[in-house]
Amino acid sequence: MYPDSETRELDVALLDWLRQAPAGFVRLAPTRSASYGLDAARAEALASRFEELAMALFHYQYERVPTYRQFAQLLGRTPSSIRRAAEVPPLPVAALRRTRVATFPPESERASFRTSGTTGDPGVLHLDSLDLYDVSLERAFEHHVMPDTDRIVMVLLVSPPHESPHSSLGYMLERLRRRWGAPRSATFMRGEQLQWEELRRALEESVAAGEPVCLLGTAFAFVQLLDAAADSAWSVRLPGASRLFETGGYKGRSRALDRKTLYAKLNEALGIPVTHMVSEYGMTELGSQYYTLTLRAALRNEAIPPVESWSAPFWLRPRLMDSESGVCTEAATASAPGLLTHHDLANRGSVAHWLCSDLGAPAPPSFQLLGRAPRADLRGCGLVHERSDAV
Amino acid sequence: MQLPAPSHLPGAPGGLPERRLGSTPLRVPKPSAQVARAVWQALDSAAAAWRRRSSEERVRVLARSARQLRARGPGRWGEALQRSTGLSAAGLEAAWDTTFAPHDRDSLLRALREEALDETMLVAAAERQLLARRVLHVVAGNVLPATWIVLARGWLLGAAQWLRPAQREPLFAACLLADLAEIAPELAACTALLWWPHADAATSHAVVAGAHAVTVQGSDDGVAAWRHQVGRCKPAPLFIGYGSRWSGALVTRAGQTRDSARGAARDVALFDQQGCLSPTLLFAERGAGLEKWCRRLAQELADLERKMPRGHLGARARAALRNWHETARLDQAVGDLQGFWAPERSIAWGVILLRRCAAYESPLDRHVVVVPFSDPEEIVRGLGPHLERLQGLALAAPDWSAAKRQDVLDRLHPTRTAPVGSLQLAPLGWPQDHHPPLRSLIPGL
Numbered sequence: 111m112y113p114d115s116e117t118r119e120l121d122v123a124l125l126d127w128l129r130q131a132p133a134g135f136v137r138l139a140p141t142r143s144a145s146y147g148l149d150a151a152r153a154e155a156l157a158s159r160f161e162e163l164a165m166a167l168f169h170y171q172y173e174r175v176p177t178y179r180q181f182a183q184l185l186g187r188t189p190s191s192i193r194r195a196a197e198v199p200p201l202p203v204a205a206l207r208r209t210r211v212a213t214f215p216p217e218s219e220r221a222s223f224r225t226s227g228t229t230g231d232p233g234v235l236h237l238d239s240l241d242l243y244d245v246s247l248e249r250a251f252e253h254h255v256m257p258d259t260d261r262i263v264m265v266l267l268v269s270p271p272h273e274s275p276h277s278s279l280g281y282m283l284e285r286l287r288r289r290w291g292a293p294r295s296a297t298f299m300r301g302e303q304l305q306w307e308e309l310r311r312a313l314e315e316s317v318a319a320g321e322p323v324c325l326l327g328t329a330f331a332f333v334q335l336l337d338a339a340a341d342s343a344w345s346v347r348l349p350g351a352s353r354l355f356e357t358g359g360y361k362g363r364s365r366a367l368d369r370k371t372l373y374a375k376l377n378e379a380l381g382i383p384v385t386h387m388v389s390e391y392g393m394t395e396l397g398s399q400y401y402t403l404t405l406r407a408a409l410r411n412e413a414i415p416p417v418e419s420w421s422a423p424f425w426l427r428p429r430l431m432d433s434e435s436g437v438c439t440e441a442a443t444a445s446a447p448g449l450l451t452h453h454d455l456a457n458r459g460s461v462a463h464w465l466c467s468d469l470g471a472p473a474p475p476s477f478q479l480l481g482r483a484p485r486a487d488l489r490g491c492g493l494v495h496e497r498s499d500a501v
Numbered sequence: 502m503q504l505p506a507p508s509h510l511p512g513a514p515g516g517l518p519e520r521r522l523g524s525t526p527l528r529v530p531k532p533s534a535q536v537a538r539a540v541w542q543a544l545d546s547a548a549a550a551w552r553r554r555s556s557e558e559r560v561r562v563l564a565r566s567a568r569q570l571r572a573r574g575p576g577r578w579g580e581a582l583q584r585s586t587g588l589s590a591a592g593l594e595a596a597w598d599t600t601f602a603p604h605d606r607d608s609l610l611r612a613l614r615e616e617a618l619d620e621t622m623l624v625a626a627a628e629r630q631l632l633a634r635r636v637l638h639v640v641a642g643n644v645l646p647a648t649w650i651v652l653a654r655g656w657l658l659g660a661a662q663w664l665r666p667a668q669r670e671p672l673f674a675a676c677l678l679a680d681l682a683e684i685a686p687e688l689a690a691c692t693a694l695l696w697w698p699h700a701d702a703a704t705s706h707a708v709v710a711g712a713h714a715v716t717v718q719g720s721d722d723g724v725a726a727w728r729h730q731v732g733r734c735k736p737a738p739l740f741i742g743y744g745s746r747w748s749g750a751l752v753t754r755a756g757q758t759r760d761s762a763r764g765a766a767r768d769v770a771l772f773d774q775q776g777c778l779s780p781t782l783l784f785a786e787r788g789a790g791l792e793k794w795c796r797r798l799a800q801e802l803a804d805l806e807r808k809m810p811r812g813h814l815g816a817r818a819r820a821a822l823r824n825w826h827e828t829a830r831l832d833q834a835v836g837d838l839q840g841f842w843a844p845e846r847s848i849a850w851g852v853i854l855l856r857r858c859a860a861y862e863s864p865l866d867r868h869v870v871v872v873p874f875s876d877p878e879e880i881v882r883g884l885g886p887h888l889e890r891l892q893g894l895a896l897a898a899p900d901w902s903a904a905k906r907q908d909v910l911d912r913l914h915p916t917r918t919a920p921v922g923s924l925q926l927a928p929l930g931w932p933q934d935h936h937p938p939l940r941s942l943i944p945g946l
Contacts, residue, residue, distance in 0.1 A: 180834035202824070202831045209835050433819035435846040436826070447816040449823055465827055469820045483820035 113218055117458075120170055121241065124455055127163060128245045128425055131156055133253035135403055135421035137412065138475060142442060145475040146424060156424055163425075163455050164195035167462045174213040177205055178461050196429065196438055200451040200465035203395050206233025211460045214238040223278035225394045235278070235394050237459045246398040246456035247282055248289055250423045254401035255324070255355050255388050256290055258409055262353075263316055264295035265309065267327025267335065269302060278394040279357060283326050292321070299331060306338040313346055313380070322351035325380070329358050332376060333367060339379045347381030353405060354382050357390040383408070391420055391479060395464050397456030398426040400476075419473040425455040428477050430470055441470060441477035449483060504581050505675035507666055509694040510536075512543020522696055523668050529696050534707040540693050541635055541711035544661035547690035548634065552627050552659030556613060556620050563656055564606040566685040570677070571601035578676040583812070585672040586645070588773060591809040596772050600645040603926045604653060612657070612930030616940045627659060631945025633714030633739055636660045639727060640674070641718040641743075642667025644776035646927065648674045651716055653929050654938055656688055663693040663708055667719075671696045699723075705730055714739040714942055721745050739944050743934045746777040746892035750921055751880075751909070754786045756897030757794035764922020765869075766801035768895055770850075771925045773811050774865045777933075778893040778917065778925050781863040784880050787873045792840055795854045795871050799842035802850040802867060811849055811867055818866070822848040825864040829853050839873070858883035877909040892934070893917040895924040 136147040143153035169189045172179050178201055182188060187199045205211050206225055218238040225233040237243065256262070264287045274280040287295050294316075298309040316323045325332075332354075339345060354376060358369070367375070373384045385408035392399030400420035407414050422428060428441040430448035438451050450470040453463045469483040507522055508529045517530030532540065551559070575582050575597045583593050613619070626632045638651045648666065652674075655662040666674045674694050682689040697704040709715060709731055715738050717727040724742040731740045750765055768780050783798075785791055814822070826848055832838045833853075840854035850867040858879045861870045874880050881888065894915035898906055910918060917924070917931050930938055940946060 177831075177834055181831055184830050184833055200827075202827045204828050205831055205835075208831065208837075431823060431827075433816070433823040434848060436823060437846070447820065449820050449827075465824075467824050469817060480817075483817055483824055 113214065116170065117214070120166060121239065121458060123166070124163060124242055124458060125245060127159060128242060128249065128423075128456065131159075131424040133249040133423045134401060134406075135475065136406070137410075138403060138407075138415045138419055138421075140474055142440075142475045145421075160425065160427070160455070161195050164198060164453060164462065167455060167458065168192070168195075168198045170458075171213055171461050175211055175461060177201075177209045177211060181205075195427070195453060196440070198453065198463045200429075200431070200438065200453070200463040201461045202465045203233070203393070203467070206235060206395065206460075207231050208233075210234075210236060212236040212238070213459050221281070222276055223281065223394045224276040233394075234276075235460060239459065242456040242458055243397040244285060246423060246425065246454075247285060250399060250401065251286055251290075253406075253423075254403065254421065255353065255405060257406055259322075259351065260290070261292040262290060262324045262351075263293075263321050264291040265312060265323055265325045266295070266297040267299055267304065267309075267325065267331035268297060269299045270297045273301060279328070286326065290324075294321075299327075304331060304334040304338060306335075306342075309335070310338075310342070310344060313348065316352075317346055317348060320349050322349045322353070324353050324355060325382075326355040327357070329356055329367070329369075329372060332356060332372060336372075336375050336379055345379045345381070351386075352380070352382050353386040353388065354380070355388050355390060357392065385414060393452075393464075393466060395457075395460070395466070396426070396452055396454045398423055398452075398454045400426070400428070418478050419476040420479070422476065427453040428470070429453060430472065430477065431465065442472055442474040444472045447471040447480060450477065450479075505578075505672070505679040507671040507675045507694060507696045509675065509678045509689070509692070510540050511547065511690055511693060512540050514539070522671060527671070531697070531701075531704065532695070532707060534703075534710070537704075537707035537711055541661065541663070544663065544691050544693055545635060547687070548659055548661035551656075551687050551691050554659075556618075556623050556657075559657055559659065560606055560609045560613075562685055562687065563653060564604060564609055566681060566688060567601040567604035567653075569684045570680055571598060573680060574598070575676070578672070578679075581672055582676060585670045587670075587812040587814070589810045589812045592770075592773060592812055595809055596645050599771055599925050600649050603928045604649075608928045608930070609653075609657060612928060612939060615930050616937055618939055618943075622946070623658070626943050626946060629945065631943050632658055632660065633712075633942045633944060634660055635711060635713045636662050636942060637708055637712040637715045637738070638662060638664045639715070639717040639719070640664060640666055642670030644772040644779075645673050646776070646925075647718055648677065650927065650929060650931075650933075651718075652677075652692065654942065656691075657929065658939060658942055660714075660942065661691050663695070663712065665708070666694065666696050668696065668698075699726075702730070706734070709734050709738060712738045714741065714944070716741040716743065718743040739942075741936055741941050743777075743936075744890075746890050746916075746934065747782070747887070748776075748778050748780045748893035748895075748915075748924065749782040749784060749891065750780045750895035750924070751877075751898060751913075752783060752785045752794070752896075752921065753898040753900055754788040754790065755900035756921070757785065757788070757790050758897070759797055761897035761921045762794055762797035763801045764897070764920070765798055765895065766805055767922050768924045769869050770802065770805045770809060770811075770867055774863075774867050774869075776925065778927060779865070780893070780895055780924065781865065781869060782860070782884075783869055783871045784858075784874050785871050787875050791871075791873060792854065795840055795842060795852055798869070798871070799850075799852045802852065802869075803844060806844070806849045806867075814866065819848065822864055822866060822868070825862075825868065826851060860884055860887050877912065881912055888913060891915045893919070893924045893927075895919055895921040897921040 132146045135145040139145045182199045221237045223235045271284045298305045389402045400422045403421045429438040429451040430441045430444035450468045451465045469480040470477040519528040640648050715731045721744045724744045833841045839856045843851040854871045858874045
């Protein structure tokens with residue numbers, strides 16, 4: 111499987127660390143270490159290990175990904191010139207649409223995921239191993255969505271894997287179904303269309319059996335569910351401990367509802383308390399994801415924090431890029447909104463530090479999402495965009 | 502300092518219901534259909550008196566007004582206009598000057614001559630009601646001349662005019678009319694100004710119903726929405742739409758000088774590159790000196806940033822620019838760009854040099870794309886359908902014969918050409934979006 115010893119050793123070290131490091135915040139506290147529930151010594155040891163592994167990954171990826179090397183050189187940031195993980199240059203996610211970004215030759219590829227292409231042509235993430243991806247996914251999901259149970263009926267609102275073999279979300283939810291899904295877990299989408307009658311029957315059966323359910327899907331799919339339920343004048347009260355896992359994004363495919371409205375309507379339709387609805391923020395480019403802490407807080411009878419602040423596993427570090435200087439700082443301690451970067455040590459096969467086009471604002475201990483910062487702000491007369499506010 | 506309200510409604514009764522304008526603490530009246538009719542009538546009557554003056558006299562008053570406005574500068578309106586336009590103090594001074602500078606007596610007379618509009622014809626057009634005597638203008642908020650130039654055209658022809666400014670920048674027209682009330686009250690008397698929300702169909706209908714012509718500047722979608730709305734009026738007024746356009750420059754090898762770099766930088770920096778005459782793509786002939794010229798252009802933009810800094814941008818706009826800078830670096834890394842020049846740790850400006858002749862998006866705000874070409878036909882091939890929206894083209898081609906220049910212009914078909922450095926100084930007679938600037942308001946001719 112491993113073409114070389116360096117890759118094997120790095121993967122062993124990363125896997126070992128991903129299995130030990132905290133998989134998410136335990137509460138929202140003013141500082142990161144308090145949010146992870148760490149004492150000072152443990153926090154320092156973990157931070158130090160993050161630095162070591164991040165630098166090792168940068169050396170490795172700089173050597174093996176030509177585009178990344180050239181990009182870093184243009185910025186004057188090379189393995190010999192940087193000393194801290196925060197200085198590792200984030201590669202714009204657009205790179206996946208321009209070129210192959212992989213630390214391994216094509217013949218070693220084991221999986222590939224396509225990006226959605228929301229802002230242009232789709233890109234491709236190439237992977238030679240899913241080990242880090244799987245560990246990261248399962249540990250963080252368990253921490254944020256399944257801290258209190260080993261099995262649950264999983265109702266998947268994504269196309270089955272054979273329909274979307276290159277969907278990272280499809281892969282991810284199928285993996286979760288295999289790991290946590292009780293019998294009767296199934297997917298209820300075909301070709302992006304909700305199979306409403308099947309879903310309705312399955313949910314009613316769960317109610318009859320008193321079996322809690324975990325619904326998993328995109329905001330787009332949940333809007334389809336709400337529309338179908340409204341058309342049928344249908345609602346249900348799912349058994350206690352039922353929960354919902356929503357990964358954002360409408361991608362222009364349905365009417366968009368803000369999250370608060372979406373959750374309120376889902377609560378009306380399904381009877382799942384809003385406190386048991388977990389949002390996930392992730393992207394194909396990343397091997398790790400962010401989650402809200404709502405369910406954990408509810409299980410501990412703690413108040414839900416008023417300001418959204420995303421919890422991340424310790425190996426995923428959100429940063430904000432200062433728009434003027436281009437310098438990245440920890441998201442929680444940044445002084446102003448900026449483009450979000452994600453330094454994810456689960457990304458060994460591509461690059462670990464990605465720059466995305468989402469705008470974030472500091473919200474200690476983490477960040478708040480402010481939506482997309484388009485490549486061009488639509489203010490004036492340009493070649494491919496229009497005056498947006500003229501009339 | 503009392504801000505001028507974005508409403509100036511000669512002939513309107515007092516006590517009109519008011520409402521806030523967006524987030525700015527300005528209150529604007531909400532006129533009924535009856536009030537809108539009364540305003541149009543008052544404007545009509547003032548415009549009739551103004552039309553009785555000879556065209557020569559109207560030119561004289563307009564040229565004098567432009568001269569006096571230019572000399573005044575933004576002055577007392579400076580602070581408020583900086584906020585509403587988003588320009589820096591120096592940027593606003595330059596924008597104000599550029600707005601009024603081109604409109605001297607000769608330029609106005611030339612505009613009439615170019616469309617063969619002599620005194621006899623103008624009198625006949627007015628008497629035989631061939632002229633759109635009541636014109637509603639819905640203007641864009643990105644640059645100041647957009648407002649001045651449409652009004653000046655109407656004034657020159659003697660039309661009563663009603664202007665709806667953009668929500669984004671509602672103040673310039675109000676400042677302009679407040680100044681004109683002092684220096685040329687006859688112009689202010691035949692001009693109304695009112696902002697209202699686009700969704701307020703009742704006000705739109707009340708104002709449109711009294712108009713003979715409606716001009717609309719904006720996005721293609723915005724223009725189409727207005728066209729639809731205006732078309733529903735019976736009888737429907739004449740509709741003239743100014744949609745989305747872009748501008749460029751064409752610089753030959755011999756034209757790649759320090760002066761042309763300076764001129765191009767000025768064309769780009771004026772109005773912070775927000776206008777449809779602001780160049781975004783600079784077509785530059787390939788040659789040994791091209792990179793050097795790009796470096797000069799970058800130096801000139803840096804120099805302008807010191808002397809006439811770009812205006813303040815919000816967090817989202819700054820993030821979008823940073824995203825563009827980082828993506829440009831990526832494009833450079835994958836070999837799509839021949840060069841990229843930007844200030845250290847800043848997004849104040851940017852120059853990229855492409856490897857091949859193709860379209861490449863500029864985020865504006867003083868960011869230009871230099872597109873190399875060897876033969877003008879390469880531009881036609883490389884830009885394809887984008888050329889249909891070409892507005893202005895600045896030229897620095899001293900080594901091309903007049904015939905060659907004309908041949909290239911015929912193929913690129915811009916609505917305006919000017920030497921590099923003066924593209925933004927558009928005269929009133931500029932056929933914006935290929936509309937005859939004056940005759941389009943005389944549909945009966």
